[in-house]
Amino acid sequence: MISSWxxxxxxxxxxxxxxxxLVTRDGLxxxxxxxxxxxxxPQSDHYVQSSTEIWEKCCTVKVTQGVERNQVRGIGFDATCSLVVLDQTFQPVPVSQDGDRQKNVxxxxxHRAAEQAARITNTGHKVLSRVGGVMSPEMQPPKLLWLKENLKESCWNKAAHFFDLPDFLSWKATGSLTRSLCTxxxxxxxxxPEGWDASFWTSIGLEDLxxxxxxxxxxxxxxxxxxxxxxxxxxxxxxLGLxxxxxxxxxxxxxxxxxLGVIGADVKGFNLPCEDQPxxxxxxxxxxxxxxHMAISEQPLFVPGVWGPCLSAMVPDMWLNEGGQSATGRxxxxxxxxxxxxxxxxEQAHYLNSHLSLMANAHSAVDLLGSSLHVWPDFHGNRSPLADPTLKGMVVGLSLSQTLDDLALLYLATVQALALGTLHxxxxxxxxxxxxxxxxxxGGLSKNSLFVQIHANATGLPVVLPDQMEAVLIGAAVLGACASQDYTTIQEAMEKMAKVGKVVQPNQELKR
Structure with missing residues (x-):
């Protein structure tokens, strides 16, 4: 029997x-x-990091004080889908014109590779059917192509290993070059099960891969x-101290x-429409x-402008579709x-949510305050379902006034725009x-009560919040629990380690 400790x-x-x-067996x-x-x-639309610094911070972010090292039975990593470049000796290779080797992510x-992404889309290759028909500049093929076309001598010719950042972390931890199907x-x-499509890489000019x-x-x-x-x-x-x-x-x-940290939670007793449903x-x-926006299915579903279907990318043996918005909290x-x-x-230390409640004065829903101000939220392009990285943002209904009330209304209109993007x-x-x-x-925005309520209102669906608000960390710990074989499957682990904390219902007085 496995100890609960x-x-x-x-x-x-x-x-x-x-x-x-540090997460217990039952997800606390x-x-x-x-x-x-x-x-x-380094320049507009170029964002870079250092894999050396990232690993150093992984090692200094200690959470095991006061725990016997042998009580820690597994570790799991997750990370942003950033591109890490290393040479033959696994040393960093620069990804910017300034040649700084430490900046290798x-x-x-x-979005530097927007033009390369558009060219890849124009090939019409069959692999594009699994990314909503449009190659995003946030994916790795256009970024690789940009590096070859723009930094051939300083980067491309020296590179021997291209990692997605999550795979870089697991390699640093284990020395294993095995890649996760997720990335x-x-x-x-x-x-x-076919694997890489050689014709795709050849068609976009990356046959050397x-x-x-x-x-x-x-x-x-x-x-x-x-x-x-x-x-x-x-x-x-x-x-890591383990x-x-x-x-x-x-x-x-x-x-x-x-x-993983939320979707598998046991919902019995919460009177939700997904109870007793797959x-x-x-x-x-x-x-x-x-x-x-992550949805899974037993059979592959192709959604225009939405990434996927991806087999075993989140839950093994299930197909994943991933929608998204490139800029929300940002x-x-x-x-x-x-x-x-x-x-x-x-200066006034006002919280915008409470300020909006005061503005509504309890006589109407906060949502209605935004009826004359509208935001189109694609300030960093539309990831889905329009899949247009060139789209820009827009605000309609601005006046010359610049009061705190105006700021609160702009904030409200932005949150509403994001919620309507989710509905789309x-x-x-x-x-x-x-x-x-x-x-x-x-995630961080799920702690914002207004953001959560407006999403319920806009979609007409109940919103479940996790018992442990750091659900991403729970999901990472699930990986360690599965690797330790304390749980036999991802499905079993996430059902035991993810828990419902609160349910937010849509405001029935608001009709979509």
């Missing part, structure tokens, strides 16, 4: 920080910690949560870890800097901090065959 470590590398958690967070990581913007939100299927056009059985981008794959190598290497164990050989699970993209009736929304920050009244907001994605998924009845939210 065993723990797992989940490590989440987000856009701007590394977070870690015993401790968490966070370390910031650097982001550089092209971030997920880097390769979702961001690199890999398609199990075919060398040595695709060794530069991954020859061996496995499902998320599968144990890698012999567990933690001696060096990684020292760095026992050598501790089980390490194949990694996940951060949004997909959030999906897990395919649920959609997970991971809401942070950007938002990802957009809200941009709108609020750029307003003339932002300094007044700081949801309708595209339903039209393609998904039967989604309940939303499961996690």
């Amino acid at each position: 065993v723990c797992y470590v989940g490590v989440d590398v987000g856009t701007a920080s590394v977070r870690a958690a 967070l015993r401790s968490t910690a966070e370390e910031p990581i650097s982001i550089w913007e 092209v971030m997920w939100m880097d 390769l299927v979702c961001k690199w056009t890999y398609c199990p 075919l060398e040595n059985n695709f060794s530069k981008i991954g020859s061996v794959t496995c499902s998320p949560g599968s144990p890698l190598g012999g567990g933690l290497t001696q060096e990684a164990a020292v760095d 026992v050598p050989g501790t089980a390490v699970g194949a990694s996940l993209i951060d949004a997909h870890a959030g999906g 897990i395919t009736s649920r959609m997970a929304m991971i809401c942070g800097t950007s938002t990802c 957009l809200i920050d941009h709108m609020v901090k750029g307003h003339a009244a932002y300094t007044q907001l700081q 994605i949801l309708e595209a998924m339903k039209e393609a065959g998904h039967d989604i009845r309940t939303l499961f939210l996690c």
Whole structure:
């Protein structure tokens, strides 16, 4: 029998920080910690990071104080789907014109390869059917093509290993070059069981990646949560303060870890429309800097403008469709901090949610305050379902006034626009065959009560919030639990470790 005192470590590398958690077998967070990581913007739409710094922060973000090292039975990593470039000796290779070797990560939100993405889309290759028909500049093929075309001498010719950041972390921990199906299927056009499509890479001018059985981008794959190598290497164990050989699970993209941390929760007794229904009736929304909308199905469903279907990319043996919005939390920050009244907001310490409630004066729903101000939220392009990275944002209904009330209304209109964007994605998924009845939210924005309520109102669906608000970290720990073989499947682990905290129902007085 497995002791209830065993723990797992989940490590989440987000856009701007590394977070870690110590998680019990039944999914309770015993401790968490966070370390910031650097982001550089060498030029417009170029965002880069350092894999060396990221790994160092993974090792300094300690959560195991006061716990015997042998109580930690597994560790799992998730990260943003950023591109890491290393040379033959696994040293960093620069991804910018300045030649700084430490800046060797092209971030997920880097849009330098928009023109390459458009060219790849124009090939009409069959692999594009699994990315909604449109290649996004946030995926890895256009970024690789950009590096070849723009940094051939300083980067491309020296590169021997291209990792998705989650796979880089599991390699650092174990020395294993095995890649997670999550990263390769979702961001690199890999398609199990056939594998890589050589004709695709040749058609876009990257035929050199075919060398040595695709060794530069991954020859061996496995499902998320599968144990890698012999567990933690001696060096990684020292760095992380854990026992050598501790089980390490194949990694996940951060949004997909959030999906694992919420979507499988036991909902009995909450009177939800997804109760007694298959897990395919649920959609997970991971809401942070950007938002990802994750829906799974037993059979492949093709949704125009939505990524997927991806087999075993989140839940093994299930197909995943991933919608998304490129800027959500980042957009809200941009709108609020750029307003003339932002300094007044700081001085008066007003919270915008409570200020909006005062403005509504209890006589009408807060939603109705935004009836004369409208935002089109694609300030960083539309990821789905329009799949147009060239789209720009728009605000209609502005006046010359710059009061705190105006700031509150702009904030409200931005949140409403994001919620209507979710509705747009949801309708595209339903039209393609998904039967989604309940939303499961996690991530930083899920802690914003107005954001949650307006999503329930806009979609007409109940919203489930997790008991442990750091659901992404729970999802990462699920990987470690599976790798340790304390749970036999991802499905079993997420049902036991994910729990419902609160249910938010749509406001019935508001008719869509």
